Amino acid sequence: MKIAVCVKQVPDSWAEKKMVNGLLDRENVDAVLNDLDEYAVEEALRIAEAHGGNEEGGAHTVTVISMGPDRATEAVRKALSMGANDAILVSDSALAGSDALATSAILAKVIADGGYDLVICGTESTDARMSVVPAMLSARLGWAQLTFASKVTVDPAGKVSITRVTEAGVDEISAAFPAVISVVEKINEPRYPSFKGIMAAKKKVIDQKDLAAVGASAQSAWSQVNDATPRPARAAGVKVTDEGNGGQDLVNFLAEKKLI
Amino acid sequence: MSTVLILADFSSDKATKTTAELATAGARIGSVTAVVLAGSGKGAALAATVNQGPIANVLVVESDDFASHGVAASADALASLVKEKSPAAVLIASHAFGKEVAARVAVLTESGIITDAVDVAADCTATQLVFGGSTTVHSKVSHGVAIITVRPNSVEADLSASSPAITNGTATIGSDAKKATISSSQPPVKGGRPELTEANIVVSGGRGTDGNFAPVEAFADSLGAAVGASRAATDAGWYPHSHQVGQTGKTVSPQLYVACGISGAIQHRAGMQTSKTIVVVNKDPEAPLFDIADFGVIGDLFNVLPKATEGITARTN
Numbered sequence: 058m059k060i061a062v063c064v065k066q067v068p069d070s071w072a073e074k075k076m077v078n079g080l081l082d083r084e085n086v087d088a089v090l091n092d093l094d095e096y097a098v099e100e101a102l103r104i105a106e107a108h109g110g111n112e113e114g115g116a117h118t119v120t121v122i123s124m125g126p127d128r129a130t131e132a133v134r135k136a137l138s139m140g141a142n143d144a145i146l147v148s149d150s151a152l153a154g155s156d157a158l159a160t161s162a163i164l165a166k167v168i169a170d171g172g173y174d175l176v177i178c179g180t181e182s183t184d185a186r187m188s189v190v191p192a193m194l195s196a197r198l199g200w201a202q203l204t205f206a207s208k209v210t211v212d213p214a215g216k217v218s219i220t221r222v223t224e225a226g227v228d229e230i231s232a233a234f235p236a237v238i239s240v241v242e243k244i245n246e247p248r249y250p251s252f253k254g255i256m257a258a259k260k261k262v263i264d265q266k267d268l269a270a271v272g273a274s275a276q277s278a279w280s281q282v283n284d285a286t287p288r289p290a291r292a293a294g295v296k297v298t299d300e301g302n303g304g305q306d307l308v309n310f311l312a313e314k315k316l317i
Numbered sequence: 318m319s320t321v322l323i324l325a326d327f328s329s330d331k332a333t334k335t336t337a338e339l340a341t342a343g344a345r346i347g348s349v350t351a352v353v354l355a356g357s358g359k360g361a362a363l364a365a366t367v368n369q370g371p372i373a374n375v376l377v378v379e380s381d382d383f384a385s386h387g388v389a390a391s392a393d394a395l396a397s398l399v400k401e402k403s404p405a406a407v408l409i410a411s412h413a414f415g416k417e418v419a420a421r422v423a424v425l426t427e428s429g430i431i432t433d434a435v436d437v438a439a440d441c442t443a444t445q446l447v448f449g450g451s452t453t454v455h456s457k458v459s460h461g462v463a464i465i466t467v468r469p470n471s472v473e474a475d476l477s478a479s480s481p482a483i484t485n486g487t488a489t490i491g492s493d494a495k496k497a498t499i500s501s502s503q504p505p506v507k508g509g510r511p512e513l514t515e516a517n518i519v520v521s522g523g524r525g526t527d528g529n530f531a532p533v534e535a536f537a538d539s540l541g542a543a544v545g546a547s548r549a550a551t552d553a554g555w556y557p558h559s560h561q562v563g564q565t566g567k568t569v570s571p572q573l574y575v576a577c578g579i580s581g582a583i584q585h586r587a588g589m590q591t592s593k594t595i596v597v598v599n600k601d602p603e604a605p606l607f608d609i610a611d612f613g614v615i616g617d618l619f620n621v622l623p624k625a626t627e628g629i630t631a632r633t634n
Contacts, residue, residue, distance in 0.1 A: 070564055070584055074448040092565060158423060158430065180413075183564055187432045188413065189420035192388065196424040201496035202389050205413055222559070223413035224512060224567075226504045228387065232497040242565050243551075243558045279429030279460035283442065286453045291590065291609040298602075299616025304624025307596065308632070310612045314594060316518070316573045317540065317629060 058108070058117045058213055060101045061173040062141065063164055063194070064094040066125050066132035067184040074184070079282035080154055081184060083126075090132035093179030095247035098136045100209060100240045101177045102248075108213045111142055116213075118142045120171065124152060124163055130263055138250035138258035145171075149267040149275070156278035157185070161193035166273045167266075169198060174234040175217065180205060180241055191239035201232030204239040319347035319405035324354070324395060324418065325367050325375070326410040329504070332363075334515065337370030337474040339408045339467055342437040344371035344475070347405050351481065352398060353377045354391050356384050364483045370474060372481040378488045384502070386495045388414060392421030394488035399426050399462055406441050411466035412514065419466045428461025435471035435570070435591075449564065449587025469515045470570055505559075513543045513560060518573045519592070521545035521562055523585075525578015525599060525618055528555045532622040533577050539629040545569065545589075547579045563588035577618040581606025598622065 068074055068086040075082045101119045105111035111119050121136040121144035123129055133144045147163055155163070168176055176198075181188040195202035203209075206219035218231035222241060250258070268275060297306050311317045321343035326335045336351065343349040351372045355363045360377035367375050376398065382390040395418060399407055407422065409415040411433045423430035434443035441463040445454045458464065505512075513519065520542045522533035530544070537544045546556035548563050562569055564584040574592035579585060581597075581604055589595070590609060597610035600617045607613045614621050 070587075074451075076447075076452060076454065156429070157420070161424070187420075187430075188416045189423075189430065189432065192392075192417040192420035193424050195389065196392070196421040196493075199493040199496075202417075202421075203497055204388070204417060224505060224514065224559070225412070225414050226502060228499050228503075229501045230387070230497050230499050236497070241558075279423075280431050280456055280458045283455040283457060285447075285455075288446070288451055288453055291595070293608050294611035294613070296602075296607060296610070296613040296615065299614055299621050301620075302624075303598075303614040303616040303621040304626075305628050307598070307612065307614055307621065307625045308628035310596070311573070311629075312632070314611075316594060317632060 058105065058175065058211070059171065059173045060105060060117065060119045061122050061168055061171060061176045062094070062097050062101045062119060062136065063176060063178045063190070064098065064121055064123050064132060064136050065091045065182045066123070066129040067091045067182050070183045076282065076285035079285065088128060088131065090135045091179060091182045093181060093183065093242060094136070095139070096240050096242055096244055097177045097179045098139050098141060099245045099247040102140045103245060104175070104209065104211050108211070111140070113142070120144065120173070122164060122167055123147070124160055133263055134258050135250065137261045138254045139248055140254060143261055144263045146263055146265045147271055148265055151268055151275040154278055155275070156280060157187055157189050157193060158279055159276040161190050161197055162276060163271060163273055164190070165194050165197035166271055168194065174215070175211070176237045178237070178239045180239045191237050195237040198235070198237065201236040203230055203232055203236050206238055206240045207244050209238060209240065209244070320402055321347045321349050322395070322398060322402060322404045322407045323349055323351050324407070324409045324415065325351040326415070327363060328512070330363060330366070332366040332369070334474055335410045335469040336367060337476055338469065338472040339410065340370030340372045341475045342467055342472045343406065343408050345437065345439040346441055348373045350374040350376050350402070352395060354383045354394055355379050357381050360485065367481065368479055369476045370479060372479050375481045375483045376486045377483060378486050380490060382490050382495060385499050386497060387499050388417045389421060389494035389497065390490050392418045392425065393490040393494040396422045396425035397489040398486065404462060406463040406465060408437065409466045411468045416466050419464050423464045426461055428464050429458035430464040431456055431458060432466045434465050434467045437465055437467060437472070441465070446591050449583070450591040468570070510537065511541070511543045513545055513562070513567050514569055516543035516569070517571050518542035519545045519562070519569050519571045520575040520577065521547065521579060522550055522556065522577050523547035523579030524549040526550060526555065528553065530556055532619055536575070536622045536626045539626045547585050576606055577622060579606060580604045
């Protein structure tokens with residue numbers, strides 16, 4: 058099987074984020090591999106391992122695919138240190154400010170050219186939190202959409218089934234290869250890169266491509282930010298210490314605010 | 318007058334309050350047509366429940382593909398209606414299903430997309446609260462039809478009764494949309510409590526519960542509230558992951574949020590700090606969540622919550 062995992066480098070979720078000229082300021086914050094993409098990397102590795110592994114020269118490969126600036130190699134390298142075989146990073150200054158539609162178009166082109174059986178993504182990035190790229194990839198590629206998976210079962214002969222878990226309930230869904238999968242947090246426990254893995258990742262190939270090499274052109278964002286204003290910080294209100302009356306104080310507060 | 322399509326949202330075969338919220342926002346832009354995607358023979362019954370909010374027309378499309386091919390089939394149908402009706406905007410509920418339908422419709426109709434709007438103005442400008450609610454953003458789709466997903470419980474719904482004209486339509490569902498097949502579907506386990514993202518009141522528990530959510534649940538039930546949990550609590554297996562509030566869980570924006578035994582890591586705040594009123598119960602006076610609480614009780618939740626539950630029950634009986 059050829060498995061691709063889409064990952065994104067995002068600002069550390071602890072970092073304070075700011076908008077500059079209608080875009081998230083990515084320059085002045087620590088950048089990390091999107092938390093939720095680690096589950097996708099882990100799941101891809103587990104699928105390969107369940108069917109003989111992704112050792113060099115073996116039957117299965119796990120390729121990391123990302124789009125981002127040069128420094129996104131750090132996030133890609135982390136996915137490689139977890140055990141992925143190789144990576145493709147699309148990096149081109151013309152792609153700065155891409156929206157989800159533009160990003161999905163570039164990723165879909167790379168995926169279509171790579172001849173993968175499965176593409177695995179996290180459910181969302183922790184910066185934009187849109188949850189739309191996996192569905193967009195499926196629509197663009199014309200592949201089956203198997204998203205919000207809490208369980209993935211693969212038959213390497215070309216069939217994949219998932220358990221989809223959302224607020225609408227639980228669905229059992231299956232499809233033939235190729236398919237786009239997104240996995241929810243909790244599907245697995247992502248491994249920490251081992252020392253050996255980190256050392257090995259330094260030697261793994263990150264194929265960095267610009268738009269010309271991908272054979273695609275940049276598309277401007279189809280939505281624009283008019284303005285972005287920091288909201289005033291919430292001020293702390295009344296604080297009481299429970300000396301037996303805390304519960305009743307709480308009820309009185311709710312009654313005063315007409316919340317009960 | 319321009320047309321606005323909304324994708325009617327259902328729960329247990331009834332239109333949700335979210336449907337009326339979408340209609341309320343949509344009516345600012347134009348005449349609202351609610352699209353009802355139903356299984357064969359089920360359209361009339363579903364359409365009859367779309368009776369609240371400023372809805373001029375209900376357009377019913379029946380196909381068994383919606384149940385067997387889910388998001389992709391629904392998106393194909395909606396996209397074909399968008400091409401047919403050329404609406405000014407398409408408004409869809411901002412949950413997993415709605416966002417994915419919107420994503421595919423945006424691709425299929427070559428339109429820009431905005432997700433998680435908390436408000437939509439007459440000129441289709443969407444308001445979003447980003448970075449965990451710390452920044453307000455106004456943005457606008459600049460290509461094709463404005464595809465906007467609206468967060469439940471954000472727009473104040475006009476719940477007045479309406480009797481829209483109901484018509485039946487057809488829509489095209491392509492073969493690519495039928496590549497994934499749903500073999501079984503189970504509705505969410507309700508447990509008698511409201512859905513977390515739609516609830517007016519949410520009571521959440523964290524590390525301070527030490528695994529015992531009974532007082533949190535009892536207090537929630539006295540208020541008719543949904544129960545949430547911090548990541549620490551769901552990671553420990555104390556409460557189902559589906560109830561996690563925070564950056565990697567659900568984002569809630571209720572009238573009242575009560576955090577019990579939750580210290581308030583920035584990731585948790587990201588999921589709840591746009592709540593209208595925040596109450597914090599924690600025995601650690603230094604818990605950072607107190608900084609954004611309208612009312613804080615420094616005390617053990619195992620003492621405070623049962624007394625509060627008693628107090629609420631006494632008032633309502």
